[in-house]
Amino acid sequence: MSRTRWISAAAAALLLISASPAQAAPDRSKLRPAGIDLTVAGAAASAKSRQAAPAADSPVKLSQTCDPATVTLKQTTTCTITAENTGAASTTVDLGTATTLNLPITAATGATATTPFTAKAPRATLAGVRAAGPVAVAADPGNIFGYIPLTAFGGNTVIPLGDEEISNLDVPGFVFDDTTYNRLGITSNGYLVAGGGEQADVSPNGTLPDPARPNNVIAPFWSDFDGTGTTGVLANVLTDGVASWIVVEWQVNVRGTADQRVFQVWLGINGAQDIQYAYKFDTMRDPGQPFTVGAENAAGTAGARLPAGTLPTTDLRVTSVGAQPGGKVSYTVTAKGLIRGPGHVLTIARSQAASTPITVTTPVTVTR
Ligand SMILES: [Ca+2]
Numbered sequence: 001m002s003r004t005r006w007i008s009a010a011a012a013a014l015l016l017i018s019a020s021p022a023q024a025a026p027d028r029s030k031l032r033p034a035g036i037d038l039t040v041a042g043a044a045a046s047a048k049s050r051q052a053a054p055a056a057d058s059p060v061k062l063s064q065t066c067d068p069a070t071v072t073l074k075q076t077t078t079c080t081i082t083a084e085n086t087g088a089a090s091t092t093v094d095l096g097t098a099t100t101l102n103l104p105i106t107a108a109t110g111a112t113a114t115t116p117f118t119a120k121a122p123r124a125t126l127a128g129v130r131a132a133g134p135v136a137v138a139a140d141p142g143n144i145f146g147y148i149p150l151t152a153f154g155g156n157t158v159i160p161l162g163d164e165e166i167s168n169l170d171v172p173g174f175v176f177d178d179t180t181y182n183r184l185g186i187t188s189n190g191y192l193v194a195g196g197g198e199q200a201d202v203s204p205n206g207t208l209p210d211p212a213r214p215n216n217v218i219a220p221f222w223s224d225f226d227g228t229g230t231t232g233v234l235a236n237v238l239t240d241g242v243a244s245w246i247v248v249e250w251q252v253n254v255r256g257t258a259d260q261r262v263f264q265v266w267l268g269i270n271g272a273q274d275i276q277y278a279y280k281f282d283t284m285r286d287p288g289q290p291f292t293v294g295a296e297n298a299a300g301t302a303g304a305r306l307p308a309g310t311l312p313t314t315d316l317r318v319t320s321v322g323a324q325p326g327g328k329v330s331y332t333v334t335a336k337g338l339i340r341g342p343g344h345v346l347t348i349a350r351s352q353a354a355s356t357p358i359t360v361t362t363p364v365t366v367t368r
């Protein structure tokens, strides 16, 4: 297609995306190569590092500010107390605040003053931090192209892969787990590594999710395959004139046999996650090796897969959820300057997630 036509097709695609975030209904009859060259790249740097666990014992973090920090007699200060769960697991927190004798409590919101110098917040349950990641690999009838042999189109990039090999392919940006990637690690074992990978990301089998490498796995059919003596992998970018997809097709043998498996991943490049697995079902027999169909996030901490030992019987879509911060609870305590001198506001948090309570102290001075 001419460059002008491609640009107008891209503009039309953008318009469609803004009008309707759902993917376009597949129309196989309109598919053609988008005319985008795919480049085989060198080995990528190592996969994204994992988020470090919080160093402190308690995943609940406590903060407190009192405004103003200095009050005159009869003037009030309001302290805002916030507890936030920074851990992955949900946890409870019990919060209490005490003031010094020169700063009696006059009001509280989100907590109850239990004595003139103490306030208590009701027990709160704080949701854990959720990483972005796949939550389902499931049929999506009517919204998946299904297997269309790439050999029906021109302009395929042929990636010959032997046994236990990976090749990186630079591609137009596709979205996976809220992140846009421009590189695919393509392994001979029937899975992709979003963002690219290296030899340490090649494994003949594994489960999903798993923090062990490889991570960021998109696996239409992960097993011990070998591209030796067969086509290996084909890749292309197809468009129906409205939307476009990177299509990767494996034509590989079960290792040590001439028993071929043919399957594809379709990765939409239209601004939203659109990841489809398509199968040439007359080749989808049990390979006689462990196999996994699924996907996991960049840390290998969240993912979805078909039950172990289950072959796909339909084409599949990978659905993900975005990241969510941990649960948070806040309340305020208002205290009045009663007697001149230094004082403070102390808050204690007890959480089922930590063996010892955590405290935070804020100095408040009463002046004339
Ligand atoms: Ca993993």
Ligand SMILES: [Ca+2]
Residues within 6 Å of the ligand: 163, 164, 188, 189, 204, 223, 224, 225, 226, 255
């Ligand atoms: Ca292999």
